[in-house]
Amino acid sequence: MGKITLFYKYVQISDPQAVMLWQRSLCEKLELKGRILIGFEGINGTVGGSERSIRCYVREMKGYPAFKNIDFKFSLGPTESFPKLKVKVKNEIVNLGIDPTLLTPEQGGKHLSPTQTHELIASKPEDLIILDTRNDFEVAIGKFEGAIDPKIATFRDFPKYIEDHLELFRDKQVLMYCTGGIRCERATAVLKVKNVAKEVYQIKGGIHRYAENYPNGFFRGKNYVFDARIATKINDDILGSCYICDQSYDDYTNCLNAKCNRHYIACPQCIQKLGNTCSPTCQQLVLTGQTNIRPERVTVRHSNLL
Numbered sequence: 471m472g473k474i475t476l477f478y479k480y481v482q483i484s485d486p487q488a489v490m491l492w493q494r495s496l497c498e499k500l501e502l503k504g505r506i507l508i509g510f511e512g513i514n515g516t517v518g519g520s521e522r523s524i525r526c527y528v529r530e531m532k533g534y535p536a537f538k539n540i541d542f543k544f545s546l547g548p549t550e551s552f553p554k555l556k557v558k559v560k561n562e563i564v565n566l567g568i569d570p571t572l573l574t575p576e577q578g579g580k581h582l583s584p585t586q587t588h589e590l591i592a593s594k595p596e597d598l599i600i601l602d603t604r605n606d607f608e609v610a611i612g613k614f615e616g617a618i619d620p621k622i623a624t625f626r627d628f629p630k631y632i633e634d635h636l637e638l639f640r641d642k643q644v645l646m647y648c649t650g651g652i653r654c655e656r657a658t659a660v661l662k663v664k665n666v667a668k669e670v671y672q673i674k675g676g677i678h679r680y681a682e683n684y685p686n687g688f689f690r691g692k693n694y695v696f697d698a699r700i701a702t703k704i705n706d707d708i709l710g711s712c713y714i715c716d717q718s719y720d721d722y723t724n725c726l727n728a729k730c731n732r733h734y735i736a737c738p739q740c741i742q743k744l745g746n747t748c749s750p751t752c753q754q755l756v757l758t759g760q761t762n763i764r765p766e767r768v769t770v771r772h773s774n775l776l
C-alpha cells in the first residue's frame with residue numbers, strides 16, 4: 471500500500487519555472503508520480519508513492535518558506551496510483567478560464583471548517599443553497615444532500631453557469647464545495663463579485679476534510695478522485711446508475727475501444743454483456759479488430775482540477 475497526498479496553496483511565486491524544476495527533480499528523486507501545476511498564483515498538486523517518499527516530500531515542502539503552511543491531505547492508495555509524473559507551469563493552477571490577476575482567492579467566500587459546515591447544514595436555514603462546483607461525472611456518484619448540480623462538463627463552464635443563474639442566488643446563503651477545496655477558492659469569488667448572494671461560503675479542505683470528520687454526514691456516496699482509485703467510498707449510498715441499463719451502480723470504467731475511451735458507469739452484467747465496451751457499435755469494432763484496444767483497464771482522468 472502506498473500513500474497519496476493532495477495539496478494546494480495560493481501564494482505569490484515569483485519564479486514558477488525554478489519551482490517547477492525543483493519539484494520535478496524532487497519527485498523524480500523520491501519516485502513520486504502524479505501531477506503538479508505551478509503558476510505565479512501558487513501551486514496545486516496530487517502525488518503518490520511509498521509512505522516514506524511522501525513523508526520526505528512533505529518535509530522538503532515545509533522547508534520552503536512559501537509552502538510551509540500547506541494543508542496536506544493524505545489517503546491510502548496503491549503505490550502506482552498515477553501512470554506518470556507531470557510537473558508544469560500554468561497561467562492558472564486550476565483551469566477556470568479567468569485571468570488570475572483579475573479574479574483572486576482574496577475575493578472568495580468565507581471558509582467554513584468541517585464542523586461549521588456540518589452545523590450550518592444541520593440548522594437547515596431556509597435561505598441556504600448548497601452548490602457543487604465539480605463536473606457532472608463527479609457529482610453523479612456523490613454529493614451533499616440537497617446540493618445543486620450545475621451539470622457542467624468542465625470547470626471552465628462554471629462562470630457561465632453562475633452568470634446564467636444569478637437570480638437563483640439572490641439574497642441567499644450559498645455554500646460551495648469541491649474535492650479538496652481548491653476549485654472553490656476562485657469559484658466562490660465568481661459569485662461573490664456579482665454582489666447578489668447574502669453570504670458565500672466554501673468548505674475548508676473540501677469533501678476530503680468534511681468526510682474525514684463526518685463519514686456519515688451530509689455528503690453521500692463516493693468522492694471522485696483523479697488517480698487510479700477513481701473514487702473513494704465515503705458511505706454506502708449509491709447515487710449513480712449504469713450508463714447502459716440504468717440500474718443503481720457507481721463504478722466507472724472506460725470503453726475498451728481505444729478510439730472511444732468513454733468514461734462511464736457500468737454494472738458488472740453490462741460490462742460482461744458488452745465486453746467492457748459502451749455500445750454494440752464499439753463492441754463490434756473491438757470484436758472485428760477494426761480498432762485498437764486501450765492498454766489498461768481504467769484510464770485515469772487527467773485533470774487540472776483538484
Ligand SMILES: [Zn+2]
Binds near residue numbers: 712717737738740741
Ligand atoms: Zn448495467
Ligand SMILES: [Zn+2]
Binds near residue numbers: 726731732748
Ligand atoms: Zn465506446
